[in-house]
Amino acid sequence: MKVLDQGVNPIFMDPDPDKAREFFRKKPRAMTDKRMTEKEVVEKFIPDGCYLGIGGFGANRIPTAVIHEILRARRKNLGFLGHTSTHDFELLCAGKCFNRLDAAYIVGLEARGLSPNARRYMESGEVKVTEWTNYSLAARLRAAAEGVSFGIVRSMLGTDTFKMSGAKVIECPFTGKKFAAVPALWPDVAVIHVHEADMYGNSVFRGISVADMELARAAKHLIITAERLVTNFSIRNNPTATSIPFYLVDAVVEVPYGSYPGNMPYLYFSDEEHLAAWMKVEKDPKEFEKFLDHYIYGVSCFEEYLERCGGLKKLKELQKLETLVEK
Amino acid sequence: MALEYNMMEMMICVASRYLEDGKTVAVGTGAPCAAAMLSQKTQSPNLIILFEAGGVAPMLPQMPISVGDSRTFFRAVMAAGMIEMMTTCSRGQVDYAFLGGAQIDKFGNINSTVVGDYYKPKVRFPGSGGANDFASLCWRTMIMTVHSKSRFVEKCEFVTSPGFLTGAGAREEAGLPEGGPYKIVTDLAVMGFDEKTKAMMVESLHPGIEVEKVQAETGFKLIVPQKVERTAPPTDKELRILREEVDPLKLVIGRA
Numbered sequence: 001m002k003v004l005d006q007g008v009n010p011i012f013m014d015p016d017p018d019k020a021r022e023f024f025r026k027k028p029r030a031m032t033d034k035r036m037t038e039k040e041v042v043e044k045f046i047p048d049g050c051y052l053g054i055g056g057f058g059a060n061r062i063p064t065a066v067i068h069e070i071l072r073a074r075r076k077n078l079g080f081l082g083h084t085s086t087h088d089f090e091l092l093c094a095g096k097c098f099n100r101l102d103a104a105y106i107v108g109l110e111a112r113g114l115s116p117n118a119r120r121y122m123e124s125g126e127v128k129v130t131e132w133t134n135y136s137l138a139a140r141l142r143a144a145a146e147g148v149s150f151g152i153v154r155s156m157l158g159t160d161t162f163k164m165s166g167a168k169v170i171e172c173p174f175t176g177k178k179f180a181a182v183p184a185l186w187p188d189v190a191v192i193h194v195h196e197a198d199m200y201g202n203s204v205f206r207g208i209s210v211a212d213m214e215l216a217r218a219a220k221h222l223i224i225t226a227e228r229l230v231t232n233f234s235i236r237n238n239p240t241a242t243s244i245p246f247y248l249v250d251a252v253v254e255v256p257y258g259s260y261p262g263n264m265p266y267l268y269f270s271d272e273e274h275l276a277a278w279m280k281v282e283k284d285p286k287e288f289e290k291f292l293d294h295y296i297y298g299v300s301c302f303e304e305y306l307e308r309c310g311g312l313k314k315l316k317e318l319q320k321l322e323t324l325v326e327k
Numbered sequence: 328m329a330l331e332y333n334m335m336e337m338m339i340c341v342a343s344r345y346l347e348d349g350k351t352v353a354v355g356t357g358a359p360c361a362a363a364m365l366s367q368k369t370q371s372p373n374l375i376i377l378f379e380a381g382g383v384a385p386m387l388p389q390m391p392i393s394v395g396d397s398r399t400f401f402r403a404v405m406a407a408g409m410i411e412m413m414t415t416c417s418r419g420q421v422d423y424a425f426l427g428g429a430q431i432d433k434f435g436n437i438n439s440t441v442v443g444d445y446y447k448p449k450v451r452f453p454g455s456g457g458a459n460d461f462a463s464l465c466w467r468t469m470i471m472t473v474h475s476k477s478r479f480v481e482k483c484e485f486v487t488s489p490g491f492l493t494g495a496g497a498r499e500e501a502g503l504p505e506g507g508p509y510k511i512v513t514d515l516a517v518m519g520f521d522e523k524t525k526a527m528m529v530e531s532l533h534p535g536i537e538v539e540k541v542q543a544e545t546g547f548k549l550i551v552p553q554k555v556e557r558t559a560p561p562t563d564k565e566l567r568i569l570r571e572e573v574d575p576l577k578l579v580i581g582r583a
Contacts, residue, residue, distance in 0.1 A: 057380045057395025084380065084395065084409075084456070108453035110393045111356040111578075122451040131440065134379060135413035135460035142410060154417055155463040158501025159436075159486045161455050164445060169502065178502025208381030208400055209408035265397040272392065322397060324388060 001173055007165035009130035012079050012100050013051055015149045015183035023186075023220055029247045031200045035229070036251045038069040038302065045189050045221045045250060046070060051079035052098070053141075053219055055192030055212040058086025059109065059262040059270050061205065063193040063225040065255045065302035071095035072297060081187055082106040083137040083211060087262055090278060093118040094292055100128040102185070104137045112275060117282040131164035132156075136182045138211040143184035145217035150181045190219030193259050194244070195267070197226035201249025202235040202242055207265030209243065216244045225253045227267065257306055257315055269321035274309055330566045334473075334514035335583035337533060339365060339569060340561035342425075342471055342512045350422040351375045353412070353461050356391055357579050358471050359425030364390075364573045369565060377421065379457040381407040390578050394457075413457070416464035419504070424461035425469045430483045433527045433547045434497075435490025435508030435520060437462065437470070438483040445485065455487050462488035467509035474513035474544045481547040491525035516541045517558060521550050531556040 036044070046052065052070075056062040067088055070078075080098040082089060086109045092098055094117060107118045121127065132140070139151035156162040157169065157180055167180045192212050194205040203224050205212070216222055224244065229252070235242060257264075261271040281291045299305050306315070319325075332340075335358065342362035346352055348371035354360045360376075364387055367374050375384050380395035385403040393399075400406040415421055428437035429452055439458060443449030462468050468490070472478060490508045492498055498507055507525070511518040517531040528550035529541055538551055561569075574580050 058393065060380075060393055060395040060397070082454075086393070103454050105453050105456035107451055112392065114452070119451055123448050125447040131454060133455040133459040134409055134457040135417075138409040138413065153413075153460075154502070154504060155413075155460040157463065157489070157503050158492045158497065159459060159489050160445075161440065161459050161487050164440075206406075207397060208378075208395060208406045210380050210395060211409045213408060214410065263393070263396045265400075270392065270396065 002171040003168050004171060004178060005169040007162055007167045009164050009166055010128065011166035011183050012102065012130065013185055013187070017147050017149050017184065020144065020186045021147060031246055033199045034201050034249060034252045035199050036253055038065045038253050038255070041066060041223045041251045041253060042069045042073045042075070045223060046075060048075055049077045050188040053081035053083070053187040053190040053215050054085065054088045055190060055210070055215055056259070056262070057084045057210045058088060059275065061193050061207070061259050061264055062088050062262045063191040063258060064260060064262065065258050066191045066223060066225055066253065067091045068296050068302060068305065070097055081137065081185070084134055086110060087275060090115045090118050093121040096121060099126060101130070102132055102137060103129050104132045104134045109275065109279065113279060115279060115282060117288060130166050131161050133161060136167065136180065138214055140182045140185040141211055141214035141218040143182070144186045145214050149184050151184065152179045152181055154179060156180045185218060187219045189221040189223065190215050191223045191225065192216060192244070193225045195227050196230045196234070197224050197252050198230055198232045198235050199252060200232065200246040201244070201252050202232070202246045203244040203249065204235070204241045205243050213243065216248050221250045222248050223251045223253065224249050225255045225258045227256055227258060227264065229254045255302055258302070260306060260315070261309065263322070267322060268315060268318035271309065271314065271318055329560070330563050332561050332566055333580065333583035335580050336561055336566060336569060338471055338512050338514055339580070340565045341517060341558055342469060343369065343565070345469065345510055346371055346374050346423060349373045351377055351420060352423040352425065353377045353379060353416065353421050353465060354425045355394055355427070360390060361569065361573050361579045362425070362471070365565065365569050368568045368572055377412060377415070379409060379412050381409065381412060383407055389576070390574055413460050413464070416461060419466070421465045423467050423469055424465035425471065426458050426462060426488060427470065427472055428487065430478060430480050431470060431472065431511070432480055432483045432490070434492060434494055434525055435468070435470070435511070435527065436483050436486045436492060437488040437490065438485045440485045440487040442484055459488040462490070463503050464506065466506050468507060469509055470511040472511070472513055474515040474541065476544055476546045479545040479547065491520065495523060495525045515544060518549070526550055528552060529555055531558045533558045534560045
């Protein structure tokens with residue numbers, strides 16, 4: 001296969017499928033109790049320097065509790081999968097947790113605007129960045145999940161996004177047409193928030209899957225945070241609903257309201273006031289430090305954060321918003 | 328006496344008219360989503376709205392704030408994922424995509440990544456997200472933006488998403504499938520692209536706007552054909568539906 005052109009930026013993770021197979025060969029498949037706390041999973045599976053992927057879509061179905069714990073554990077030099085990232089990215093920038101980044105969507109919070117602090121961090125030049133698109137990053141994860149070394153997409157061609165990526169333009173051996181080959185990506189660890197999981201890691205989420213089906217199958221280690229734990233019988237009673245089977249999962253953390261301040265489909269809407277408060281306070285680095293102490297560094301656990309954000313009263317309001325019930 | 332309107336309402340109403348019934352459109356949040364919703368409630372009841380995160384043909388109860396929030400698949404026919412949506416574009420089943428950006432150049436290329444040096448940027452923007460994928464893979468790219476010289480530049484500092492790249496034949500040469508920018512709707516005019524050169528061309532001037540004004544707000548020479556249309560102003564019906572049904576909280580139309 002002819003390589004006609006290539007992007008100039010680094011590929012952070014080894015795309016060799018046999019090394020990945022060797023890892024997965026040894027990954028335990030026993031159906032064991034995998035319940036842990038957020039502290040334990042960060043300690044055990046998210047060391048300094050590892051490459052991290054986060055599920056969901058920025059401020060929708062995100063594992064906020066584990067991200068907070070990453071900040072409290074002062075993790076540094078992580079690699080990060082900047083795929084549809086918004087509030088998760090904002091958090092990791094607040095902790096300056098990563099120094100290399102595969103970027104498809106970063107810095108922004110969609111209709112809410114750009115995060116001033118994430119901009120400062122990205123404009124500092126401290127972070128090594130390789131450019132991608134939402135589709136091409138999903139295709140990299142899909143290739144990894146398939147156990148092959150690259151995926152093929154028809155995007156990026158002809159643009160600076162391609163030039164600043166780690167992709168290659170190849171000639172199709174059948175048609176002679178040009179495609180972008182994107183290297184498989186096996187993150188060291190991924191964290192995905194779901195509606196329900198049993199203690200073995202069998203997981204059910206509802207609504208859109210974003211790239212989580214691929215991410216769950218590409219990540220070497222997978223941490224599930226779940227709104228609630230259910231029995232194994234509940235899973236077996238409706239296996240059609242299972243999105244992630246237990247043998248992919250290394251740890252299960254039960255975190256009710258775990259996507260807050262993000263949206264959790266069918267349960268609660270995003271807390272737009274709190275997300276707006278982030279954007280506002282970030283403009284002033286001194287004030288932002290105090291804000292982070294108050295909401296993250298100065299609290300011992302996620303429940304305490306929820307309390308500081310208005311507790312059950314606030315969460316009930318967000319439930320009403322999500323289900324479109326009149327106040 | 329016709330209703331008064333602001334420039335955001337103007338842009339949304341005009342953009343909504345280009346979306347044909349029975350076609351598919353991939354939208355983001357904000358003005359593009361408002362245009363698609365308005366089109367559904369006026370001329371194109373069977374317009375199919377798609378969101379890149381996985382929402383397929385939702386019955387949108389209100390404007391989403393994220394292309395992945397639960398509104399984007401409210402009473403949808405399917406809640407899918409990124410791969411499903413993007414492969415649908417790639418195999419040629421998505422007719423329109425709506426994009427925005429910090430800069431747009433005369434061949435309809437878009438910059439939403441960076442201003443200044445890539446490695447030490449003056450301003451870092453979000454990057455492609457799904458925009459490059461849509462601009463590469465959908466049949467027709469629509470762009471909605473405010474018209475200004477700083478936005479409409481001769482050449483983008485960074486081409487995030489492809490328009491016609493360097494002009495006629497460049498998309499084909501790069502390996503991109505047929506497609507490219509179709510209409511650019513601004514607060515002043517509607518622009519299209521010259522069939523031969525693929526350079527930007529004025530097609531329709533909004534009420535009260537002359538071509539000199541559009542040129543003055545554009546950082547490159549626009550093609551002006553002999554006959555330039557006049558944009559029909561928003562109708563009372565369009566404005567009423569936009570204000571009462573599409574965006575009652577004025578999340579988008581309040582921004583003008």
